[in-house]
Amino acid sequence: MSGSLFFLQPLLLAGLVLLPLFWLLLSALPPEPVLRLFPPIRILRDLQDETAIPQKIPLWLRLLRMLMIVLVILALAGPIIAPPSEQETDRPILLVIDDGWANAANWPHVQQSALALASNVDLEKQAIAMVFSTRITREPVTFAPFAEIETQINNHQPQPFAPKHLALSQRLQSSLDQGALPQDLRIYWLSDGLDYGGASALTTQLAQMGELHVLTDLTHDPIRITGVEPSADGVQVRIQRQNQDGPFAGAILAEDQAGQVLARQAFSIPAGEKTSEISLSLPLELRNRMGAVRIENVRSAAAVHLLDSSWARPRIGVVGGRSRGADQPLLSEQFYLEKALAPFAEMAVLDLSADPTSTLPPIIVLLDTGQLSGQAHTRLSEYVQNGGLLIRFAGPRLAERQDDLIPVPLRSGGRLLGSSLGWDQPQQLASFGDTSPFFGLDASRPINVTRQVLADSTPGLASYVWARLADGTPLVTSAVRGRGRIVLFHVTASPDWSELPLSGVFVDMLKRILPMAVRPTTTTTGERELASRVDLTTALSATGKLVAPDGSHQILDLAKEARPVDSAFPAGLWSNPKRSISRNVLEHLSINDFPDVPAGVQVGELARTPPVRLSGFLIGITFILLVLDSLAILWLAGKLPSIHRLGRGAMSAVLLVFSASFIMSPSMAQANELAALQLIERTRLAYVTTENRRVDEMSHAGLLGLSRELYLRTTVEPGAPLPVHLETDNLSVVSFLYWPILNEVSLSDHVVIKLNAYLKNGGMLILDTQDAGLAAAAAAGGVDPALASLFAKIDIPGLRQIPNDHVLTRAYYLTQVFPGRYANAPVWVEADRKGSSLDGVSSLVIGSHDWSAAWAINADGKPKAAVSDEIPQQREMARRFGINLVMYGLTGNYKADQVHIPALLERLNR
């Protein structure tokens, strides 16, 4: 290859004139000796060292340094070797580059080709101009210096929308008219090979302006997703490609909004075909979570199809049904609804009387609430009239008193089947009729209905009925009200009246009803206006990545005419608090094959060899010379002992670099080991640190107080209390761990593993909610929420309150009370005294007495916190219990053996 060499900054070469000056400067710098004080200097006095002291830089080193200076000057001047060009021409050059989505995947290639074309220009004779086809401005296209063109090409990123060929041809025409561009140009159009409607216009325009070369990348095929439709069991994805010569094999990915892959479907397009439809089957739950469909491994904005909130889980508001739930949650209607609907919908309790202006969800479930207040009733009526879906469940209250929010009139009182006083048997569900939306669901398994509300037999009743009992009485009825719909289940949502809520059919029926919800339209025009204005929240990059918007977009008003996808309204997710919509690259866009070019236009392929910049290469050589120079200085100063040792040094240096990362971790492990050794030097009581500094201080003071009491009264002589951070600290050096657990905790997996290992290996864990059991008493089920969140994660065996004969009651002191700051809440230990590997020793003590407060001392050794004085001598008793705890933690069931002492004594006496 014979290219031409030229410099970007030829003026800098003038720096070479300064070389003689550098030569003089370099000769004036002898190396400096190291100065050392040395008492036995007398011994050195007349010793001769054989090496002469260098006073001047040797010639070869000076030449080396001169070479470095020359190289730096050359590198700064920016030498470039351009690839050879086929045709020599003196015409000015115009580059037209398609930088839309279709060229995103092979953008580096386009950049290189453009650089190759630009660098081929004889800079002295030819001018060069460049224009990107997505960026349309009013300014005329002008010529620019090569360095600027090169920077622009290197820095420009492809855009996630289509090129605007029509607008570009107008801009070029106006540039011509204004005289910014001459008539006789050589034009290279780096095209993406697609026609967005303006290709032929631009071709004609460019052909008028001079000699046109249309260059495309034949190896690149802009494959894209043209549409995504929901189907019966998933989604249907339409794919289109441009190049139909060979077969194409790839895969479709369904992703959620965070970019996690939900499903993958491989597909292939046979040779000769351009489009393909791929069906991706997905369970409903996954389909609801879908945020985008993507062609795997294609880096293009059109290979991604964003899906908006119309795909997401519907929101369901539940009205009523709470009053009974508090004491018997498993019998409440809401429980069964949640079990049935939670996988498919977001459920929330709705208070109709709370905020009359709030937007109602698309679906409302009305449980058996009895009389609705007037306001709520009006609101619900309006809601249904405006398109809401109201699902009602019957119940004793509805049976007594009905309102008009029901699809069919009901007889009051309801009907009791199969009771002790009734004649008739419990009825079963009949199979669904073909007009029912439930048609096809499997109702063959018997479902008994013991009570229902009966529809008044009116003419045309049958058309409202979706499901019947075996005797023909309606079980589910539905009617349209305004734009909305009311669906009534004639039984309760709980199993009081029927087995329906317990059956799988119930879930399937609800699933069929949910899609009937129409998005309720907002009522006032102001709101509608507000709701139609959306802002870009997530943008789509040209390579198909989801990125944060850069802020150059405008607010999109959906009420106005459709806007094309461009830089002002780019592709991505647009949303406002009420809704979100997706805009995809190919929306409102028709793509055709590239039209036939007029005669005289040359069609070619993108060149592959970019120009070579030599600056980096020269700088690299300079650095190598710099290293050589440093070595030479060392050698001259006598610091390099010998070539042999130098080789070894270099080897070890290389080894050092390569093994640096490996060395790091062992040395850290060693440090950890040392720390651990220090920790186990003395027994130390440990506590878990929380986010609350005051709690941590109290824990510390408490364990300090307990440590002091232990020191004074027993042979246990603990060190200072040890704060333990569960995420980072090593639990294996701890044997007694006090954990004030005030709030719900969320433990990471490795913390759970650590805690379980700690408990399993005989560590003692004291859990203290520090609230005298108040939270537990308030919580449903009597379980403290903080503890519940912990127990969900770690292995907890059965628990029971400390029995009278437990070792804790006599590990050191004989005591039957376990007080801290409070005294009267229960204290729990593991129930299993035999089965565990720990020989019946409980590794858990759980209570709410705020022990640390009772043990805590301040710097003077005085108690730090008051105790509640619920029992006599409470602080002393708390200390005694603390000592028992530590003894129990350290000695296990040692004291339990004392139960045998009477027997042993008796045997000795005998």
Added chain:
Amino acid sequence: MIRPRRTSNSQDPQLAAEQLSARYPALLSEAKRISANVLHGAHGRRKRGSGETFWEFRQARAEDPASAIDWRRSARSDTLFVRETEWEAANTVLLWRDASAGMNWRSSNTLPSKQDRAAVLLTALSIALLKGGERCAVPGVSEQPGTGIGAQNRIARDIITGTSGAHSLRPSGTRQYAHLVIASDFLEGVDVWQQRLEAIQNAGISVILLHIADPAEEQFPYTGHTLFADVSGPERIDLGRAQSVQAQYKKRFHQARQDIQILARRFGWLFFSHRTDQHPTKVFLALYQGLGGTG
């Protein structure tokens, strides 16, 4: 030319004394620690001899004169006993530490200076000796020997903070039949030291020479172009490749030390050498035993 940064010790004796005093507590406690180690092991004067304090009864042997037999004790049993008394002759031990500028030097911050190490060793020795009932003095600083534990602090302070020069080693300043311990780096050359020591030898004093060296003085670990500067004088020696003279230097250094050792042997004195990176206890034991053996 860059002037070597020097420790102010060689310039101003007043300041040097103050600096030494500042280190006095630390050095004293180290000396006490070292001497305590030894006191548990050897018991010095605790042996029979001519004194007044009762030491022990032992069975009479054939060579004992009848006048030596303690009849009161012997009457209480069938055998004859001799009453022995503790040996209580006290010696005077003079402790002299070289205070020349070269002694206040160390090759690395992890090591003590030769001067500190010498002070520690001599102080430890004085503590042990005073406890053993000997008398100690520091020539040139406190000529009056101190006895007993009460003198311990004074002697220690004199050893550690004393800055007396080589002139205090003159024979008139030392006493006959005394022992003298000289701790120095002996870097002034064997000729100078031969002159000084001959004068002492003529006075009939038994001497222990303690040669203290820094490891860098012994090993000469310097490489490359180095300018060596004297600690006190203006002398400079410029070496292009310091490592090239290492072998020669080591040979000469050993020779110099050997010369001192030969000198000591010729006078019938003991010679110990110590390097500041070694633990002081070993050489201290040797010194102490050496004093006990000669005394």
